[in-house]
Amino acid sequence: MRVKVALKTLVCSLKDLFFPRLCAGCFSAWLPPDGGFWCRQCLETLPWIRSPCCPRCGRPFLKSTWHFDHLCGECLIQAPPFTSARSAVAHAGVARDRINQLKFSGQIYWAPALAQLLEQAVQSREPGSFDCIIAVPLHHRRLRQRGFNQSGLIAGMLGKSLRCPVRFDLLVRRQWTEPQTRLSRRERLQNVRNAFSAARPAQVKNRSILLVDDVFTTGTTLVECSKVLKKAGASEVHAVTISRSLPEMRTDVEKVGIALEL
Ligand SMILES: [Zn+2]
Ligand SMILES: [Zn+2]
Numbered sequence: 001m002r003v004k005v006a007l008k009t010l011v012c013s014l015k016d017l018f019f020p021r022l023c024a025g026c027f028s029a030w031l032p033p034d035g036g037f038w039c040r041q042c043l044e045t046l047p048w049i050r051s052p053c054c055p056r057c058g059r060p061f062l063k064s065t066w067h068f069d070h071l072c073g074e075c076l077i078q079a080p081p082f083t084s085a086r087s088a089v090a091h092a093g094v095a096r097d098r099i100n101q102l103k104f105s106g107q108i109y110w111a112p113a114l115a116q117l118l119e120q121a122v123q124s125r126e127p128g129s130f131d132c133i134i135a136v137p138l139h140h141r142r143l144r145q146r147g148f149n150q151s152g153l154i155a156g157m158l159g160k161s162l163r164c165p166v167r168f169d170l171l172v173r174r175q176w177t178e179p180q181t182r183l184s185r186r187e188r189l190q191n192v193r194n195a196f197s198a199a200r201p202a203q204v205k206n207r208s209i210l211l212v213d214d215v216f217t218t219g220t221t222l223v224e225c226s227k228v229l230k231k232a233g234a235s236e237v238h239a240v241t242i243s244r245s246l247p248e249m250r251t252d253v254e255k256v257g258i259a260l261e262l
Contacts, residue, residue: 021035021037023037023038023039023042024037024038024042024094024098024110024113025038025039025042025043025045025046025094026039026041026042029041029042036116037112037113037116038113038116038117042094046089046093046094046095046117047089047090047092047093047095048088048089048120049086049087049088049089049090049244051067051068051069052064052066052067052068052069052070053069054069054070054071054072054075055069055070055071055084056071056072056075056079056080056084056085057072057074057075057080057082057084057085057219058084058085058086058087058216058244059072059074060090060244060246062246080219080222080223080226081223081226081227081230081237082211082222082223082226082237082238082239083236083237083238084123084238084239085216085219085222085238085239085240085241086121086122086123086238086239086240086241087121087216087240087241087242087243087244088117088118088119088120088121088240088241088242088243089117089242089243089244090243090244090245090246091215091216091217091243091244091245091246092243095114095117095242095243096243098110098113098114099114099150099214099215099242099243102114102150102153102214103146103150103214106146106147106148108148108153111150111153111154111157112157114154114214114242115153115154115157115158115161117242117243118154118158118212118240118241118242119158119161119162121240121241121242122158122162122210122238122240123238124238125162127163129208130162130164130208130209130210130238131164131165131207131208131209132164132165132166132167132170132207132209132210133155133158133159133162133164133165133166133167133209133210133211133212134155134166134167134168134170134171134209134210134211134212134225134229135149135151135152135154135155135156135166135168135211135212135213136151136171136173136211136212136213136221136222136225137149137151137152137168137171137172137173137196138151138152138173139173139174139175139176139177139195140173141176142176150214151212151213151214152166152168154212154214154242155212158210158212162210164210167203169199169200170198170199170200170203170204170229171196171197171198171199171225171228171229172196172197172199173195173196174195174196174197175194175195175196177191177192177195185218185220188217188218188220188221189220189223189224191220192220192221192224193224195224196224196225196228197228198228198229198231198232201232201233204229204232204233204234205232205233205234206233206234206235207233207234207235208234208235208236208238209229209234209236209237209238210238210240211225211226211229211237211238211239211240212239212240212241213239213240213241214241214242214243215241215242215243215244215245216239216241216243216244216245217245218245222239222241225237225239226239
C-alpha cells in the first residue's frame with residue numbers, strides 16, 4: 001500500500017514537473033503541484049453561493065439582511081422532492097464560460113476544474129453519507145450528438161474524491177426533450193415530465209443518493225429526476241450542481257440564447 005502511494009506521488013510530481021498547470025480561471029497563473037485547478041485569486045473572485053440561502057432548494061437570498069438560512073416562499077408552499085439542492089457558484093463569469101466550453105465545444109479538459117467547484121456544493125463528506133452518486137442522464141440521441149455526458153464526467157470525478165460509487169445504470173432518460181433554453185418554468189416542467197425513469201428500482205430503494213447535474217436553471221430537471229428516484233424508494237436525494245442561474249441573471253442569459261439545461 002505504501003509503495004503504491006509513493007509511486008502515485010512520484011508520478012504526480014513528475015507530471016507537475018513536465019506538465020505544469022495553468023489556472024482554469026485566468027489561464028495565466030501557474031499552479032503549485034497538487035494545488036487544484038484554480039489560483040487563489042480566481043478562487044476568491046468566483047461568485048460562490050453562500051448563506052443565507054434556503055436549506056431545502058439552495059436558493060440564495062442575495063439582498064437579505066438576515067444572516068440565517070431559512071426556507072424560501074416556494075419551498076414553504078410546496079416542498080420539492082429532493083432532500084436538498086446546492087450549487088457551488090452563480091452561473092456567471094468564468095464558471096459559466098468553462099461549463100459552456102465543456103458542454104457545447106467539447107472542451108472536456110475543463111471537467112476536473114469544474115469537478116473541483118462541484119465538490120464545494122456537497123455538504124456532507126462523512127464516509128457513507130451517500131450510497132451512490134447518479135448523474136442526470138442524457139437521452140441516447142443527445143449522447144450520440146455530444147459524444148459525452150458532461151454531468152456524468154464530473155460525477156465520475158466527484159465519486160473518486162468522495163470515494164463513493166457512481167451509478168450510470170439506475171436512472172435513464174427515455175424521452176427525447178427539446179432544448180429548454182427559451183422555455184418558461186411551466187413549459188420546462190411539461191417538457192421533462194415523464195422523461196426519466198428508474199431502471200433498477202430495487203437498487204434505489206432505501207438508498208441515499210447524491211444527484212449530480214451541471215447547472216441549476218429552474219430546477220425542473222432535478223425535480224423530475226428526484227421524483228422518479230423517490231418514487232422508486234430512495235430514502236434521500238441530495239442534488240448538487242456546479243452553478244445556479246439566479247433569477248436576476250436568467251433574463252440576460254436567456255436573451256443571448258445560451259442553452260443552459262439540455
Ligand atoms: Zn487564476
Ligand atoms: Zn427553497
